[in-house]
Amino acid sequence: MNEKELKVIFEEKFGEGGDIRTYFAPGRVNLIGEHTDYNGGHVFPCALTIGTYAVARKREDRVIKLYSANIERVGVIESSLDDLTNKDEYSWANYPLGVVWALIEKGSEIKSGFEMAVWGNIPNGSGLSSSASLEVLTGTVLNDFFGLDKTMTELALVGQYSENKFNGCNCGIMDQFAVAMGQKDHAIFLDCADLSYKYASVKLEGAKIVITNSKVKHSLVDSAYNDRRNESAQALADLQTVCGISTLGELTDEEFEKYGSAIKDEVCYRRAKHAVAENQRTIKAVEALNNNDIETFGKLMNASHVSLRDDYEVSCEEVDFLVETEWSVPGVIGARITGGGFGGCTVAIVENDAVENFKEVVGKAYKEKYDLDAEFYVVDIGDGARRLA
Numbered sequence: 001m002n003e004k005e006l007k008v009i010f011e012e013k014f015g016e017g018g019d020i021r022t023y024f025a026p027g028r029v030n031l032i033g034e035h036t037d038y039n040g041g042h043v044f045p046c047a048l049t050i051g052t053y054a055v056a057r058k059r060e061d062r063v064i065k066l067y068s069a070n071i072e073r074v075g076v077i078e079s080s081l082d083d084l085t086n087k088d089e090y091s092w093a094n095y096p097l098g099v100v101w102a103l104i105e106k107g108s109e110i111k112s113g114f115e116m117a118v119w120g121n122i123p124n125g126s127g128l129s130s131s132a133s134l135e136v137l138t139g140t141v142l143n144d145f146f147g148l149d150k151t152m153t154e155l156a157l158v159g160q161y162s163e164n165k166f167n168g169c170n171c172g173i174m175d176q177f178a179v180a181m182g183q184k185d186h187a188i189f190l191d192c193a194d195l196s197y198k199y200a201s202v203k204l205e206g207a208k209i210v211i212t213n214s215k216v217k218h219s220l221v222d223s224a225y226n227d228r229r230n231e232s233a234q235a236l237a238d239l240q241t242v243c244g245i246s247t248l249g250e251l252t253d254e255e256f257e258k259y260g261s262a263i264k265d266e267v268c269y270r271r272a273k274h275a276v277a278e279n280q281r282t283i284k285a286v287e288a289l290n291n292n293d294i295e296t297f298g299k300l301m302n303a304s305h306v307s308l309r310d311d312y313e314v315s316c317e318e319v320d321f322l323v324e325t326e327w328s329v330p331g332v333i334g335a336r337i338t339g340g341g342f343g344g345c346t347v348a349i350v351e352n353d354a355v356e357n358f359k360e361v362v363g364k365a366y367k368e369k370y371d372l373d374a375e376f377y378v379v380d381i382g383d384g385a386r387r388l389a
């Protein structure tokens with residue numbers, strides 16, 4: 001499948017003719033800085049060359065028709081500009097419909113309905129942000145068709161708002177920002193406190209970014225995610241009784257040592273410890289990368305995993321097994337869980353000539369232990385969401 005074939009599918013479903021346009025939004029992988037976005041810290045994601053394609057056309061009436069070539073069994077979902085509510089029967093289409101709703105809610109005028117067929121080549125629900133890809137993709141389509149004049153940052157914020165308010169996942173801004181603002185061969189060093197950012201060149205000379213999909217996704221992902229947010233917020237509230245901060249991202253490790261005892265609950269303490277340390281690791285990791293010190297970058301990735309596993313408790317047995325196996329493979333510079341957690345993917349930096357052995361050793365060990373076939377993606381860093389044709 002590719003975007004040309006998607007256009008054929010679009011025409012089969014919705015008919016030929018008119019102003020048919022094609023768009024792409026990438027998935028993303030976060031190199032370091034996990035669960036720091038909603039804690040006012042830094043993240044360091046990059047957009048991928050894999051992602052989600054859309055073929056779309058405006059309609060004359062107020063009807064919205066959506067089709068995903070990834071979820072054929074659901075068929076065409078039909079809604080209307082006059083009925084933008086989240087419904088179970090809308091299935092995956094709640095994501096694009098949420099973006100339409102969010103744009104209108106934020107004051108944009110969507111003058112008519114539209115038809116859109118999508119197809120993605122990123123795994124869904126695996127921590128590579130297929131949901132943000134779909135949201136920013138929809139925003140990009142509507143921005144272009146209806147001349148909304150939104151910047152890419154605004155489209156990222158609209159995507160986040162729709163996921164928070166329409167789809168009930170209280171995600172931070174990282175995913176949508178990376179998908180909207182990605183730049184080929186660069187990762188984005190984003191300060192989530194004020195959305196200031198810098199691109200950092202990721203020229204991993206002699207090494208590749210390898211993503212491993214564990215193929216497991218433990219249930220309660222969204223509720224556990226929302227729990228982590230609440231626990232972090234509780235820790236912040238306790239800290240605010242002793243120091244004048246507005247986010248956990250403002251604290252250094254030393255300041256956390258000094259004030260941390262103000263956090264009453266032991267679980268909340270560990271959540272905050274992760275948020276503070278992970279933010280500091282992310283700052284150091286970007287410095288290391290800028291100095292071409294990839295070894296230090298890798299060590300910080302490893303430390304990030306330990307902290308996510310032990311303090312933030314968002315990993316799981318299968319992913320821990322993958323990461324620990326990856327650490328033992330020669331030529332692995334660093335490896336960690338990536339994404340929201342509770343399953344999904346790992347991200348590793350692996351020396352070029354070690355990649356084949358990495359896949360073999362990790363794949364075999366995982367199969368033996370869990371009888372699951374891990375999937376590997378050796379990825380390239382690509383540009384953000386855009387119109388293709």
Ligand code: ADP
Pocket residue numbers: 052068069070071091092093095118119120123124125126127128129130131132134339
């Ligand atoms: P992640 O963002 O890590 O991939 P989420 O659970 O947040 O995982 O989002 C996955 C959901 O996004 C899917 O279950 C589906 O509803 C929707 N989605 C993403 N990409 C597509 C697609 N190409 N077609 C249909 N739905 C999609």
Ligand code: MG
Pocket residue numbers: 129130131132
């Ligand atoms: Mg998601």
